[in-house]
Amino acid sequence: MNNNHRRFAVPFLLAGLVMAMQVAAQDAPAAGEPVLGTDYTEKGADTCLKCHDEDSKFPVLSIFKTKHAQKDDHRAPFGKLQCESCHGPGAKHAEKVRPGEERPPIMNFGVRSKQTATQQNKACMGCHERGNRMAWKGSEHEAGDVACASCHQIHATRDRVFTAGGQSEACFACHIKQRGDFFKSSAHPVRYGTLRCSDCHSPHGSAAAGKLLAKPTLNQTCYSCHAEKRGPLLWEHAPVSEDCSTCHTPHGSVHPALLKKPAPLLCQQCHSPAGHPSVAYTGAALPSGTPSGFLLANSCMNCHSQVHGSNHPSGARLMR
Ligand code: HEC
Ligand code: HEC
Ligand code: HEC
Ligand code: HEC
Ligand code: HEC
Ligand code: HEC
Ligand code: HEC
Ligand code: HEC
Ligand code: HEC
Ligand code: HEC
Structure with missing residues (x-):
């Protein structure tokens, strides 16, 4: 000294x-x-x-x-x-x-x-009142009586929040359910250190209404990495431009591609199964509908592959 x-x-x-x-x-x-x-x-x-x-x-x-x-x-x-x-x-x-x-x-x-x-x-x-702490007052963490020192390490050569693994461990100390989500079979690669919580969340408070999102809306948060989903598209699929979380969970899912439900159930929340292949042919006798081989593997996406919208002149049915 x-x-x-x-x-x-x-x-x-x-x-x-x-x-x-x-x-x-x-x-x-x-x-x-x-x-x-x-x-x-x-x-x-x-x-x-x-x-x-x-x-x-x-x-x-x-x-x-x-x-x-x-x-x-x-x-x-x-x-x-x-x-x-x-x-x-x-x-x-x-x-x-x-x-x-x-x-x-x-x-x-x-x-x-x-x-x-x-x-x-x-x-x-x-x-530290300025900069990223401008939205701290009234934020979920402030309201939840979370201390700066609950996340930050001051007496450490490298504060854990600045390393990928360290940061998620800091968050998981309180958000146990989210830890489980990130270990599901389909998940954003947080556990491999490719992504951090702070890529999608502003821990100090945010302009978004709820969930401490890094961008003002959920879709804008997703577009910051999945820009190709933003469009503009000739043929939009209404739920996609409205809210990605209609079909996807943000953290992890037991279904492929972070889906909330597997297709065709996912699609049939909104689309009537009538007049369409609606039940997959599995070889077993089924109580209703006509079983179809077209629904195996990628289900509805076997034909409607452009589920996020299409730029093809004849893509109205999201098939190309
Ligand atoms: C919920 C966890 C959490 C809490 C609580 C928290 N921080 Fe942070 N803080 C982080 C994370 C994560 C980062 C790294 C952000 C990044 O990598 O973009 C960070 C970064 C910072 C930084 C450096 C970068 C910047 O934003 O300027 C400062 C300074 C900071 N925090 C101060 C504070 C202060 C002061 C408090 C209390 C009012 C606080 N933090 C509360 C998680 C937290
Ligand atoms: C006397 C003023 C002062 C106090 C009090 C203070 N800090 Fe800082 N802090 C600074 C300065 C200055 C920096 C360096 C900023 C820079 O270089 O951009 C800094 C940097 C940081 C960083 C970023 C470190 C990095 O490696 O980038 C974090 C996180 C942080 N402070 C958190 C805190 C927390 C939590 C507290 C309360 C326990 C606190 N600070 C108290 C002045 C202060
Ligand atoms: C930037 C703010 C800051 C400064 C400067 C700072 N500390 Fe700390 N100190 C903390 C925080 C925050 C903790 C809580 C423990 C942690 O970092 O995880 C802490 C914890 C401690 C503890 C542990 C208390 C316990 O619970 O056992 C001691 C002792 C301590 N500090 C002493 C010091 C001494 C001595 C200095 C000067 C050489 C110092 N601190 C400078 C923020 C600070
Ligand atoms: C004469 C020895 C001595 C000096 C000088 C001293 N401390 Fe301590 N400090 C202790 C002891 C012993 C404890 C543990 C107290 C206990 O367990 O009851 C302690 C505890 C602490 C704690 C934990 C909180 C608390 O109240 O128990 C912090 C933080 C701390 N000291 C910081 C400092 C800082 C900062 C300075 C300088 C301004 C300082 N200490 C000077 C002996 C000292
Ligand atoms: C790829 C972006 C992304 C990453 C990375 C991410 N989150 Fe989230 N998180 C979101 C979105 C989007 C929501 C809002 C979901 C909604 O409103 O339906 C959310 C919601 C939350 C919620 C509110 C409760 C819930 O589950 O809906 C918590 C708590 C949370 N995240 C914690 C974390 C933690 C902790 C990490 C890191 C280990 C993390 N998040 C990483 C995007 C992300
Ligand atoms: C000390 C405990 C604690 C730590 C550590 C912590 N949080 Fe939180 N978090 C809370 C509390 C308390 C709330 C407010 C109550 C609630 O909604 O669960 C909250 C709320 C949230 C929300 C908003 C939830 C909603 O429903 O609107 C998100 C997102 C979030 N935290 C992300 C994070 C991230 C990312 C980290 C790590 C950088 C982190 N938290 C670290 C305690 C913590
Ligand atoms: C910070 C960048 C980032 C943000 C923001 C982000 N993602 Fe991702 N996303 C990734 C990465 C990296 C992958 C993994 C790509 C890979 O494995 O090839 C991924 C993969 C995916 C996958 C495919 C997962 C699988 O198992 O095939 C979906 C679906 C997805 N993201 C949806 C979203 C949604 C919805 C949002 C907004 C809530 C979002 N992403 C926000 C970076 C991001
Ligand atoms: C109507 C339901 C639905 C909505 C809404 C939706 N997706 Fe998807 N998404 C899917 C389906 C189904 C798959 C799997 C595609 C496959 O298996 O061919 C998928 C796959 C993905 C993938 C991985 C494969 C790829 O195409 O890159 C990413 C990334 C993705 N979605 C991002 C997003 C983003 C970002 C949003 C919001 C802008 C969004 N999704 C909205 C249904 C949806
Ligand atoms: C949240 C409700 C919702 C979900 C879930 C949903 N869609 Fe849609 N879909 C719509 C709406 C609304 C339209 C626009 C209908 C219109 O313009 O008449 C649409 C349009 C379509 C179209 C174009 C049909 C047309 O009339 O232009 C196809 C094909 C389609 N969806 C397939 C799917 C598939 C495949 C899935 C599952 C991966 C799915 N949808 C999930 C709401 C949904
Ligand atoms: C074997 C290919 C195939 C599969 C599998 C398929 N579709 Fe279609 N779908 C079509 C064709 C072809 C059209 C266009 C009919 C037209 O243009 O008149 C269509 C049209 C649609 C439309 C537009 C409205 C309508 O009924 O004409 C919706 C919505 C739709 N499909 C949803 C779905 C959903 C949901 C699934 C999964 C349960 C699915 N499709 C599976 C081929 C398929």
Whole structure:
């Protein structure tokens, strides 16, 4: 550690005191919640690191390999109050305590934190309110009391959300059903790391109505990779341009091509089976309809192969 903090120690100490007093006035701790200190340490990280290092129960040093520890970046925690930019005033916490005496608490994050998600997030939002966090307020995750630190790892060389496997594990910790979906026989290749949740979702809030989608609508989200399905097409198939999720599940399905149901059932939700091959010939006697060999293999798509619409002059029946 160098003694960089001296540059700001005094002005920030004062600013910190004023800030802390304001904070204390606004959010008086609820009953049972620990009362946090209001004074910053004089020596910043140097003080903290006397007791917290890589050999501690919770190793802290990997933060020095991250953007947060850039001392030359005046926006970053280590260009400011260092550890206490996030953990808040720590002078009281850092004092010597007598054996048997309880150490005064300090602001904490993550699973062992005694502060609410809102209180934790405020520490981060002081620096991160802009950019992708513009829609955080009112988002599903904010409303669900999810903390920034539930997804992000601050004391890690590489925050897991920036790696494909790490990110989905972070999400699956709470979204267990979706984990199951991605392991079905037909699935978007998230488990191979080809896709990430954040290719389709904005975890910090979104302009879409619900489901935290990366684009304003579900179809626009799909078009960002499956552009060929957008058209314009000479012969559109109405449900396709309306909503891909009429026929597809976004994550995974036991039916091929992420389909919600297999054809012909899928199609017959809307199209009458009358006057058409409607029941596949399987060799077994069937109670209704005329069994047809045309419905084996690709079912209705044996003939209507252009189920997403057609650009062929005579593609009105989606057959070419
Ligand atoms: C004199 C030793 C000492 C110093 C200095 C110290 N800590 Fe701690 N800290 C501890 C101990 C011991 C614990 C565990 C407390 C417990 O388990 O009750 C702890 C716990 C914590 C926790 C968990 C939350 C809590 O209240 O238990 C955080 C976060 C923390 N310290 C951050 C810091 C920061 C940031 C600094 C510098 C401002 C700092 N510590 C300075 C000894 C110290
Ligand atoms: C950018 C914000 C930020 C900065 C700066 C920061 N921390 Fe943390 N700290 C966190 C978060 C978030 C956690 C929750 C654990 C995690 O990252 O998974 C945490 C956890 C901890 C813990 C573990 C507490 C427990 O529950 O056992 C200690 C100790 C700690 N920090 C000490 C420090 C020290 C010492 C520094 C300075 C060298 C520091 N922190 C700088 C955000 C920060
Ligand atoms: C004192 C200001 C400050 C605080 C407090 C702060 N950050 Fe940051 N954070 C920054 C800066 C500056 C960067 C680097 C931005 C850049 O280079 O574009 C950054 C980068 C990040 C990144 C991107 C890291 C990367 O490798 O690209 C994440 C994620 C992040 N912060 C999360 C958090 C979380 C979560 C908290 C609260 C626990 C927090 N930050 C608290 C200033 C802060
Ligand atoms: C539900 C999980 C989740 C939560 C909660 C979350 N993030 Fe993120 N965050 C991510 C993911 C995933 C990425 C990577 C996005 C990508 O790869 O495009 C990310 C990226 C970032 C980045 C770097 C890129 C950018 O968008 O600027 C910052 C900074 C950041 N988050 C800050 C925060 C802050 C502050 C909070 C709390 C208000 C927060 N995050 C809450 C999942 C989350
Ligand atoms: C290919 C794009 C895509 C990917 C990748 C993706 N999602 Fe989704 N997700 C969607 C769409 C689209 C919806 C909305 C479905 C609807 O409205 O019918 C959705 C809905 C959700 C929902 C709401 C509940 C539900 O199942 O409808 C959750 C939770 C969710 N996704 C979590 C995740 C997680 C976690 C990951 C990563 C492991 C992930 N998603 C990856 C597209 C995607
Ligand atoms: C700490 C738990 C937690 C983590 C981690 C988490 N989420 Fe969530 N998520 C929630 C809660 C709570 C809600 C709001 C309640 C609900 O709809 O289930 C939510 C809602 C959502 C929704 C909207 C669901 C809807 O029905 O509108 C999506 C999409 C989503 N999360 C995706 C993600 C992704 C992607 C990640 C990882 C980057 C992630 N979540 C990580 C807890 C979490
Ligand atoms: C970030 C890019 C991306 C987005 C966004 C995306 N997909 Fe995909 N999709 C892929 C990739 C990659 C594959 C796998 C292609 C392969 O295996 O050759 C795929 C495959 C598919 C498949 C074929 C699956 C199979 O088993 O044959 C369907 C159907 C599909 N996507 C539908 C959708 C729908 C519906 C949406 C919108 C909810 C969507 N995709 C959004 C990238 C994306
Ligand atoms: C009317 C039902 C239906 C709708 C709506 C629909 N699809 Fe499909 N999709 C299918 C069927 C059926 C298949 C399988 C085709 C086959 O087996 O020949 C398929 C296959 C796919 C495939 C994999 C094969 C290929 O053609 O590339 C992708 C990708 C795909 N759909 C994307 C989309 C997107 C994106 C949307 C929304 C714009 C959408 N689908 C809307 C029925 C539908
Ligand atoms: C959600 C309802 C819905 C589903 C599911 C659906 N379609 Fe359609 N389909 C329509 C509508 C609406 C039209 C337009 C009818 C019109 O213009 O008269 C249409 C048109 C068609 C046409 C062109 C017929 C014409 O009259 O121009 C064919 C062929 C077709 N669908 C085949 C299929 C097949 C094959 C499937 C299954 C993969 C399927 N559809 C699933 C609603 C659906
Ligand atoms: C053996 C080829 C074949 C198969 C298999 C097939 N169709 Fe057709 N379908 C046709 C032909 C040919 C037409 C055009 C009739 C016309 O132009 O008058 C047609 C027309 C249609 C139309 C337009 C309205 C109508 O009845 O004329 C719809 C809707 C349709 N098919 C849906 C389906 C569905 C749903 C399935 C699966 C259950 C299916 N088709 C299977 C050949 C097939």
